[in-house]
Amino acid sequence: MGAAQASNRTDVVPLSYGSPASASFPYDALQQAASDAILTQGHAALQYSGADGPAVVRQWIAERSALRGIHVTPQEVLVTYGSGQAIDFACRAILEPGDHVWVEAPTFFGALNTFRTSEAVLASFPIDEQGLRVDLVEEALEHAVRENLPLPKLLYCIPNYHNPGGISLSVFRRKRLAELALAYDFFILEDDAYSELNFGAAYLPAIYSFAPQRTIYLGTFSKTIAPSIRLGWAIASQDTAVKLGSFFHGSRASAFTQQIIGNLLSSYSLETHIGQLISRYREQRDSMLKALDKHLQGAVEYAVPEGGFFVWLRFKEEVDTGELVKYASGHGVSFIEGQQFYLSPEDGKRYARLSFSYCEAEALELGIVRLAEAYQDYQAAQAAREV
Structure with missing residues (x-):
């Protein structure tokens, strides 16, 4: 590049x-939120303690996710250093070297690099104006079973306002892809960085809403607040969230940054x-x-x-x-x-x-x-x- x-x-x-x-960027609101994080909450936010960060951030994510048909508790929300870290943790939790990962063609090059670093075997499936060709994914799964070939451990999908394709996955295909994940026992990594930036003012149901036990849903504040905040999140079933969280060493995503965002979410109309x-x-x-x-x-x-x-x-x-x-x-x-x-x-x-x-x-x-x-x-x- x-x-x-x-x-x-x-x-x-x-x-x-x-x-x-x-x-x-909401400069004035962030300035006030950061000032409060130092002057009012600094005794905790600036310490080693922090761990999960202020509960308000995970609570907000859990409540906001209901717009996409995702109904979870804050305990099923893992706050990360951007969604990129969540992709990395998902690979660590699910993949061993040589496991198969299926992706869209085209797809986000940052995710491709992470899968390659994980030593995954990659295969791709085209998109059209309705998103990923789920019918071709289904045919490939059936062929793999017939020929005793490896099945994917993970399928990576960008369902809303695709990077780079700009298109969205149809509701029918979302549901069918979820059904395939359940039937063939693979995880869907649903990267939903752009869903808030919806010019039609309507939210499509997340793939997660159709198969929560086989989907890891990713979101981020980078596109709506500011990229350098470096806060994203993963939503997963309780056991999968525990596996993902095990890869943190020491404190989780900056408690101080989370406190700033927590203050912002409490005092500023993000809507x-x-x-x-x-x-x-x-x-x-x-x-x-x-x-x-x-x-x-x-x-x-x-x-x-x-x-x-x-x-x-x-x-x-x-x-x-x-x-x-x-x-x-x-x-x-x-x-x-x-x-x-x-x-x-x-x-x-x-x-x-x-x-x-x-x-x-x-x-x-x-x-x-x-x-x-x-x-x-x-x-x-x-x-x-x-x-």
Whole structure:
């Protein structure tokens, strides 16, 4: 991904940044929450004690999860250093080297790296406009049983506003995937980082709601409050939560940071804040799509994301976005090439992930203009090579 970030220019439009808008952070409320955590609760929050952190955070997560059909107690909520740590703990709890993990194609490259570090054997299944092709997963499970092949121990899925695909898994497929996990005895790792950023104001039921005993549900405050807070969570059945928690050494996720977030959740309307985020990101998405339709019309296609951060671009002509990203860098725009999101890089050559979350509308259009210019230069160079 280095080529997507590197440039000699100082005015690069970073469409590669899968980050929230810095202007969206609740600065004043966080300042007050942090001040209170030091001046009022510091005698405990700054000590070694802490352990699980203030109960208000886990209580809030448990109550909020009911919007997705998840009904749990705070004891089934494990607060982690971001959802990345939760993915790592799930791998440690469930996998041995050589165990099989099934993923979507494409999928989040950070999770792929964690599975590879766990020495898992990886296989992937495509997504379409309704999310993971669960029918193909079912066929593969049936084939594995017939041929006495290994079954997966874990299936990793991003059901809402997929990273990078931008699409959501249909309710029918969620339910069927849960049924398969129960029937074939594998765990689903449900990574739900973007579900709060729902432009349609409706929550789909979590996969967890259909198979709580075979699902580990992951969430995060990174997309709604701020990434550097580094607080995420895992929800799992009591016995699985105990296994996940056993991998903490010493204190769990920073008690001080949890106290700050606990204060924020108690004194600040996160519901109002999320509504403001949705309005902001919906407008930024619309600005990006309008620019794509204007400047790359006929050259690309995409599914309109109904939430989240990303547009997953497919070039209609034969393109290697691993090469195109270098031309884009020269024109002052970055994106993430599709190869990063696949087990087989060849599968991602025509694809690019663009993020509309980080930049304001004017910068988004400028970035697409530059991307279109880079694409023209790339085409010209390819044509010259063929002569």
